[in-house]
Amino acid sequence: MNLPRTIHELHRRLLAEEFSVVEYYQSLVRQIAQDQALNIWLSCVDDAHLLAQATRCDTMLKEHGDALFHPSSDRYMALFAVPVGLKDNICMRGLPTTAASRMLEHYHSPYDATVVTRLQQAGAIILGKLNMDEFGMGSSGKNSAFGATVNPRHPELIPGGSSSGSAAAVAAHHVLVALGSDTGGSCRQPAACCDLVGFKPTYGKISRYGLIAYASSLDCIGVIANNSSDIGVALDVIAGHDPHDSTSREDQKPSHKAPADMVVGVLSSMLDWAHCDPRISSACRDFVRMLEVAGVKCVPVHLDGVERLSSTYATIASSEASSNLARYTGLFFGANSNAMPDLDDFFGADTDDIDALMTEHRTRLLGPEVKKRILLGTHVLSAKNQAHYYARAVQQQHEVRRQFSDILSRVDVLFMPTMPCFPARQDAKQEPMLDRFMHDVYTIPANLTGCPALSFPVEVNSPHDRPAVSAQFMAAHAQDETLVNFVDYCQRLLKS
Amino acid sequence: MTSFEHPPYSDYDVVIGLEVHCQLLTTHKLFSAAANMTADAARPNQHVAHFEQALPGQLPVLNPEAVKLAVTAGLALDCHVNLTSVFERKHYFYPDLPKGYQITQQARPVCAQGQLSIPDSNVSVRIARIQIEEDAAKSTHDDRRGRRIDLNRASVPLIEIVTEPDMSSADEAVEFLKELHLIVRTLQVCSGNMEDGAFRCDANVSVKKRGSSSLGERCELKNINSFKFIRDAIEFEARRQIDILEAGGRITMQTRSYDAALGQTTLMRDKENAPDYRFMPEPDLPALTLSTAYVEELRAHLPELPAARRVRYVRQLGLSHQDTSIISSNLALASYFDQASALCASPQTLANWVLNEMTLVLSEQGASFESCPVSPAYMARFADLVSEDVINSKLAKKLLRLMVKHPECTPEHLLEAHHLVVIRDEDVLQALVSQVIEGNSVQVAQYRAGKEALLGYFVGQLMKLSQGKADPVVGKALLMKELTTLD
Numbered sequence: 001m002n003l004p005r006t007i008h009e010l011h012r013r014l015l016a017e018e019f020s021v022v023e024y025y026q027s028l029v030r031q032i033a034q035d036q037a038l039n040i041w042l043s044c045v046d047d048a049h050l051l052a053q054a055t056r057c058d059t060m061l062k063e064h065g066d067a068l069f070h071p072s073s074d075r076y077m078a079l080f081a082v083p084v085g086l087k088d089n090i091c092m093r094g095l096p097t098t099a100a101s102r103m104l105e106h107y108h109s110p111y112d113a114t115v116v117t118r119l120q121q122a123g124a125i126i127l128g129k130l131n132m133d134e135f136g137m138g139s140s141g142k143n144s145a146f147g148a149t150v151n152p153r154h155p156e157l158i159p160g161g162s163s164s165g166s167a168a169a170v171a172a173h174h175v176l177v178a179l180g181s182d183t184g185g186s187c188r189q190p191a192a193c194c195d196l197v198g199f200k201p202t203y204g205k206i207s208r209y210g211l212i213a214y215a216s217s218l219d220c221i222g223v224i225a226n227n228s229s230d231i232g233v234a235l236d237v238i239a240g241h242d243p244h245d246s247t248s249r250e251d252q253k254p255s256h257k258a259p260a261d262m263v264v265g266v267l268s269s270m271l272d273w274a275h276c277d278p279r280i281s282s283a284c285r286d287f288v289r290m291l292e293v294a295g296v297k298c299v300p301v302h303l304d305g306v307e308r309l310s311s312t313y314a315t316i317a318s319s320e321a322s323s324n325l326a327r328y329t330g331l332f333f334g335a336n337s338n339a340m341p342d343l344d345d346f347f348g349a350d351t352d353d354i355d356a357l358m359t360e361h362r363t364r365l366l367g368p369e370v371k372k373r374i375l376l377g378t379h380v381l382s383a384k385n386q387a388h389y390y391a392r393a394v395q396q397q398h399e400v401r402r403q404f405s406d407i408l409s410r411v412d413v414l415f416m417p418t419m420p421c422f423p424a425r426q427d428a429k430q431e432p433m434l435d436r437f438m439h440d441v442y443t444i445p446a447n448l449t450g451c452p453a454l455s456f457p458v459e460v461n462s463p464h465d466r467p468a469v470s471a472q473f474m475a476a477h478a479q480d481e482t483l484v485n486f487v488d489y490c491q492r493l494l495k496s
Numbered sequence: 497m498t499s500f501e502h503p504p505y506s507d508y509d510v511v512i513g514l515e516v517h518c519q520l521l522t523t524h525k526l527f528s529a530a531a532n533m534t535a536d537a538a539r540p541n542q543h544v545a546h547f548e549q550a551l552p553g554q555l556p557v558l559n560p561e562a563v564k565l566a567v568t569a570g571l572a573l574d575c576h577v578n579l580t581s582v583f584e585r586k587h588y589f590y591p592d593l594p595k596g597y598q599i600t601q602q603a604r605p606v607c608a609q610g611q612l613s614i615p616d617s618n619v620s621v622r623i624a625r626i627q628i629e630e631d632a633a634k635s636t637h638d639d640r641r642g643r644r645i646d647l648n649r650a651s652v653p654l655i656e657i658v659t660e661p662d663m664s665s666a667d668e669a670v671e672f673l674k675e676l677h678l679i680v681r682t683l684q685v686c687s688g689n690m691e692d693g694a695f696r697c698d699a700n701v702s703v704k705k706r707g708s709s710s711l712g713e714r715c716e717l718k719n720i721n722s723f724k725f726i727r728d729a730i731e732f733e734a735r736r737q738i739d740i741l742e743a744g745g746r747i748t749m750q751t752r753s754y755d756a757a758l759g760q761t762t763l764m765r766d767k768e769n770a771p772d773y774r775f776m777p778e779p780d781l782p783a784l785t786l787s788t789a790y791v792e793e794l795r796a797h798l799p800e801l802p803a804a805r806r807v808r809y810v811r812q813l814g815l816s817h818q819d820t821s822i823i824s825s826n827l828a829l830a831s832y833f834d835q836a837s838a839l840c841a842s843p844q845t846l847a848n849w850v851l852n853e854m855t856l857v858l859s860e861q862g863a864s865f866e867s868c869p870v871s872p873a874y875m876a877r878f879a880d881l882v883s884e885d886v887i888n889s890k891l892a893k894k895l896l897r898l899m900v901k902h903p904e905c906t907p908e909h910l911l912e913a914h915h916l917v918v919i920r921d922e923d924v925l926q927a928l929v930s931q932v933i934e935g936n937s938v939q940v941a942q943y944r945a946g947k948e949a950l951l952g953y954f955v956g957q958l959m960k961l962s963q964g965k966a967d968p969v970v971g972k973a974l975l976m977k978e979l980t981t982l983d
Binding site: 089090091097099104107109110111113208209210211212213215216217243244245246247319320322323325326327329331332333354355358378381382383386390 | 546549550551552553554555556557558585587589590591594595596597643772773774775776777779780781782
């Protein structure tokens with residue numbers, strides 16, 4: 001079967017009875033089995049269960065027909081029969097949730113994340129849990145306790161991360177939509193490495209309830225798909241206020257501005273940044289010219305302190321990580337303990353040296369990148385260093401917010417590359433930590449400011465040995481849908 | 497404090513500040529829907545949500561009930577309410593804290609800058625801050641199964657009330673705590689149960705040479721859970737510090753615990769081993785914002801506080817200071833008394849009977865004013881009967897016991913039914929007086945010979961003859977008339 005590439009295509013072909021939902025899922029299962037070596041999935045729903053869901057879909061399709069696909073119908077299911085994958089830091093009952101860490105190797109969540117419930121209510125079929133960099137820390141897909149993820153489009157290059165499996169699963173056509181998480185670019189960057197569209201919403205737009213925290217004030221559940229229209233469909237399903245997440249936003253109407261009337265701010269400080277690969281800046285400039293030719297108003301805007309972005313991010317993210325990961329002591333759940341926390345036998349240590357026990361667990365079960373960030377966070381948060389590092393980073397974050405909010409009051413969307421360089425080779429030696437943080441300078445602002453950002457390939461006719469250059473648009477808070485519509489417009493421009 | 501009256505102890509000032517933790521009487525825990533039922537829990541880990549287990553992906557949702565109780569306490573303690581306050585994480589690794597951090601308020605607590613006067617003194621203690629925070633789990637040790645963790649107490653809502661170092665003796669500290677204890681129970685913010693740790697206290701103690709303006713290095717005494725232990729712990733600690741200084745030593749900042757069995761404080765950790773809590777803003781909770789209207793609404797609904805109640809008892813009801821202090825320090829009694837006195841014309845009489853005979857009867861029955869069989873309304877009528885001399889005190893004691901036995905009957909009904917009315921009828925009394933005179937001829941002769949002190953004896957005989965019902969005033973007058981006019 002020639003697998004469908006978009007939700008729209010899937011629904012059209014199902015309605016045309018080109019294949020049944022069961023046949024579709026049989027093909028997906030076969031494809032996933034064939035691609036085992038790509039190490040995309042950490043756990044999958046078993047075939048029988050999957051095919052039972054597919055059979056139910058076929059019955060519904062027979063009964064309700066195209067009523068399922070009409071938003072005005074009360075049978076409407078936006079994600080009817082859509083295969084979806086979850087980054088393994090999103091909790092779902094029935095499968096392990098490991099965050100790609102030995103620490104949670106056998107952990108089963110007793111509850112579903114809000115996004116899981118919403119996906120299922122909209123008809124999506126969740127195939128399983130996707131590989132990632134441990135606890136969302138990293139941008140290579142190599143920091144997984146369960147092995148590196150392979151980039152299906154460019155196997156010799158890294159797939160990016162930390163939502164490496166999410167990007168790879170969409171790129172390998174295992175799913176149409178994958179949820180990831182984006183703390184400093186973790187959805188947009190792997191999407192760019194795999195020629196896909198990666199979305200980071202406004203902070204609080206999508207509930208974090210059930211997302212394993214890395215840096216709570218920056219973490220967002222994000223979406224990776226083949227095009228921005230599918231991002232829009234998924235966003236509509238999973239976004240919205242959730243009483244379980246106190247930082248979740250009240251629903252807010254975006255401004256419905258026609259794409260052609262939008263004013264694009266081109267972030268010259270990013271394009272001209274010395275560390276940006278010239279092929280990337282030139283592809284970005286070509287794209288801006290294409291927009292101008294199409295009649296979109298593009299104006300250059302400037303940002304100070306690009307270099308400070310990554311240290312600001314590293315300080316805040318690692319501080320919060322050191323706090324969020326303090327619960328992983330191996331005493332209560334995961335690790336050596338039972339898969340599920342057992343309240344009747346909640347905790348029983350046969351030693352009085354609890355410190356030694358926790359230290360042993362954390363030393364053995366957390367990966368090197370995770371340990372590095374915990375140490376860094378612990379250091380910058382400590383009483384004697386806090387004022388020098390953490391407080392200054394927060395101050396710097398306020399400055400970044402002020403600048404971006406100023407810029408976004410003058411333009412509708414802000415344009416910049418997604419990455420300053422192309423993905424490294426899978427077999428390359430890992431660069432030093434600070435250099436790696438520098439690769440995130442383009443994606444970090446959306447996290448530091450809480451703004452939505454959408455990354456997509458902007459380069460036409462790219463060479464085969466690397467992914468196409470991706471760039472991203474950022475918009476003001478709550479303008480997620482505006483952003484999706486605008487990128488949809490851009491993608492259609494690129495095609496024509 | 498006898499020992500502090502003599503040198504070298506009398507050469508020093510003791511400086512005390514307190515940190516009081518009160519578990520809030522909410523239905524649910526601070527951040528989840530689990531029940532807040534620490535005391536009643538049938539078994540460990542019964543009232544635990546995923547949040548308290550620190551399961552991955554869990555997020556706190558602030559319980560508005562806890563905020564309401566915290567602000568109520570703040571208003572009662574004359575605090576400034578911060579319309580915007582923030583939550584922070586305080587980190588330490590211990591199995592009683594599965595998240596690895598406690599959610600608390602550090603930089604900007606919900607209330608600050610209050611004060612509370614210690615009753616019957618001119619000492620006013622400044623309240624530095626009141627912060628909302630979560631309790632830790634309970635770590636216990638079981639011989640068979642080793643160390644156990646009970647999460648029933650995890651994330652039970654607390655307020656921590658922090659005072660300035662404004663107390664100068666253990667007695668003052670205890671009086672302050674008792675008043676605070678009374679206030680939080682009056683507000684129904686906290687059960688006040690000290691044995692269960694619902695109300696517990698840390699004390700910061702330092703000493704300095706009398707009159708010196710610079711504070712000494714302080715030691716913190718942790719988790720003391722009775723008024724007696726607080727007094728003993730502070731006194732021990734102050735003496736320990738003075739002894740060190742007198743011996744030429746220096747006080748170093750320490751955290752100490754009080755061992756009630758030994759009657760002394762012992763070192764837990766010193767400054768070098770002080771944990772680094774790495775305070776950080778709680779990213780999972782937005783700032784807590786309150787409206788002025790919300791605060792004013794709570795202020796308007798504050799109940800009468802103990803200090804106001806005491807003023808009312810003295811000024812409006814004319815009660816003695818002693819009675820006022822006894823009644824107002826017992827909430828059940830005060831509530832009973834308030835209900836009764838509202839219906840009673842003679843509050844002091846009411847107070848006398850409630851504090852003496854009623855208290856005695858209740859203690860004989862092992863009951864308290866929470867379950868007093870006599871309704872406040874009947875108690876009020878009883879006091880009026882006494883104060884109007886319808887009944888004398890001897891009969892009143894009988895009547896009160898009858899009222900306890902027959903709570904459904906009005907005092908008037910019992911009075912009639914048991915013939916407890918005072919005999920005032922002069923004809924009836926005259927007949928009784930005549931009997932007394934006739935039956936005591938020897939004493940009558942003595943009286944008439946000038947031994948007037950015998951009058952009391954005749955009154956006693958009259959009361960005996962009338963089974964205590966004779967009006968003593970009228971009876972005495974008739975007796976005197978009879979004794980002086982006859983023969």
